[in-house]
Amino acid sequence: MKTRTMFARLLTLELQTYWSFPALELVIFTALLSILNNPPFFGGYQQLNSGIYGLGILLQMLIIGVLVPRSFAGSISRRETNVLLSYPTKRTILLASKIAASFLVFFGALSLGVLFNVYLLGVSYFELAPYVLIAVISVQILFLCGLSLFISLLLKNEVLSIFAFLLIMFGLEFNPAATSGFLSNFTQIRSNNVMFQYLTTILYGSKATVTLGDFGIAIGFPLLTGLALIAASFIYFRWVLQLD
Amino acid sequence: MKKLMQLGVILFTIGLSLVVVNLIRNASTFPMTTSTSVPSKKQGSQVFFFRPRDVDIQISSSSALMILIRDPSNATILNAENVTHAAYTLHLEKRGNYNISAYNPTNSTITVNMYLTFYNLENDITQASVVLIAAGIATIIVQKVLDTRLRRKESSA
Numbered sequence: 001m002k003t004r005t006m007f008a009r010l011l012t013l014e015l016q017t018y019w020s021f022p023a024l025e026l027v028i029f030t031a032l033l034s035i036l037n038n039p040p041f042f043g044g045y046q047q048l049n050s051g052i053y054g055l056g057i058l059l060q061m062l063i064i065g066v067l068v069p070r071s072f073a074g075s076i077s078r079r080e081t082n083v084l085l086s087y088p089t090k091r092t093i094l095l096a097s098k099i100a101a102s103f104l105v106f107f108g109a110l111s112l113g114v115l116f117n118v119y120l121l122g123v124s125y126f127e128l129a130p131y132v133l134i135a136v137i138s139v140q141i142l143f144l145c146g147l148s149l150f151i152s153l154l155l156k157n158e159v160l161s162i163f164a165f166l167l168i169m170f171g172l173e174f175n176p177a178a179t180s181g182f183l184s185n186f187t188q189i190r191s192n193n194v195m196f197q198y199l200t201t202i203l204y205g206s207k208a209t210v211t212l213g214d215f216g217i218a219i220g221f222p223l224l225t226g227l228a229l230i231a232a233s234f235i236y237f238r239w240v241l242q243l244d
Numbered sequence: 245m246k247k248l249m250q251l252g253v254i255l256f257t258i259g260l261s262l263v264v265v266n267l268i269r270n271a272s273t274f275p276m277t278t279s280t281s282v283p284s285k286k287q288g289s290q291v292f293f294f295r296p297r298d299v300d301i302q303i304s305s306s307s308a309l310m311i312l313i314r315d316p317s318n319a320t321i322l323n324a325e326n327v328t329h330a331a332y333t334l335h336l337e338k339r340g341n342y343n344i345s346a347y348n349p350t351n352s353t354i355t356v357n358m359y360l361t362f363y364n365l366e367n368d369i370t371q372a373s374v375v376l377i378a379a380g381i382a383t384i385i386v387q388k389v390l391d392t393r394l395r396r397k398e399s400s401a
Binding site: 021028038 | 257262264269270292295341369
């Protein structure tokens with residue numbers, strides 16, 4: 001079987017097994033709530049991330065932290081990965097399909113929320129700001145999914161992975177040293193705002209309120225860490241992980 | 245779950261999520277306050293982004309003035325003259341930028357204070373959620389009916 005066909009079949013299987021009712025519905029509910037929860041007094045593209053900046057990112061962290069380990073650690077502990085690997089399936093393709101499925105579900109649901117918000121804030125669908133925000137959210141999903149995936153593969157236990165992920169994320173977000181100043185750029189709550197503000201400032205040609213250095217950290221940390229964790233997960237799953 | 249059923253459940257979920265979102269967004273009736281000075285024989289105007297809700301507007305000024313509120317399609321929804329202290333209740337039909345203008349006919353600069361208290365849910369979100377929930381339930385029912393017919397056909401064959 002060709003690699004592309006195998007990937008497509010595994011992706012479909014993954015979506016049907018782990019991202020169907022009620023997981024998908026829960027993701028949609030959380031995504032809409034996380035983006036639309038906080039109506040600002042003013043309209044306009046500047047307010048597009050007003051919901052995410054507060055409660056939104058916490059909801060996203062919670063839902064990713066709970067549902068992603070279900071697909072990775074859960075499938076290992078329930079021996080479903082062993083069954084799949086008993087067929088002529090490559091480990092790398094199996095992992096890639098799982099990552100793609102998780103990313104697609106969160107990306108789709110959160111994009112739906114942003115597109116709803118575009119209407120609610122009276123912003124045009126032809127403006128660039130909503131798509132900038134979707135790109136910013138994608139970087140954050142990549143980081144959160146990457147971290148959750150790596151922890152799940154290391155621990156191979158669904159419940160432990162959820163706890164470990166949430167502990168790390170809450171440690172990162174609510175570290176007293178990171179509430180303001182340089183370190184705050186590493187938090188997901190602030191990095192969303194910094195990325196969105198900087199990119200829209202450049203696109204709309206208004207005066208910059210965010211420095212290039214802050215933007216570099218805000219985008220570099222989640223993007224590079226997310227990619228590194230996914231790469232490490234591939235290496236670990238392909239060559240190190242022992243499945244009975 | 246069959247595809248039609250899945251679509252129905254997703255539509256229902258989006259509708260239900262919008263109901264919850266609508267309740268959370270509009271739980272607070274925190275008033276919005278605005279204050280502006282209007283020079284003699286001049287008009288001052290401010291533009292606000294309003295959501296389609298009901299609003300109580302309280303106006304107080306140091307002397308009589310003329311107040312005009314226009315909706316996003318530029319239609320006048322409030323036109324009041326000789327206003328010093330007044331309260332109005334408006335039903336905002338549309339989402340968008342509302343223009344509030346005050347004309348000062350007197351010979352001195354006057355200060356106008358406005359207190360806007362919004363209440364009730366946003367109409368358009370409520371309508372969208374009702375449509376989505378109804379569409380979701382209808383799709384689920386269609387799938388159930390199709391399943392029952394298929395089962396009957398199979399049992400009779």
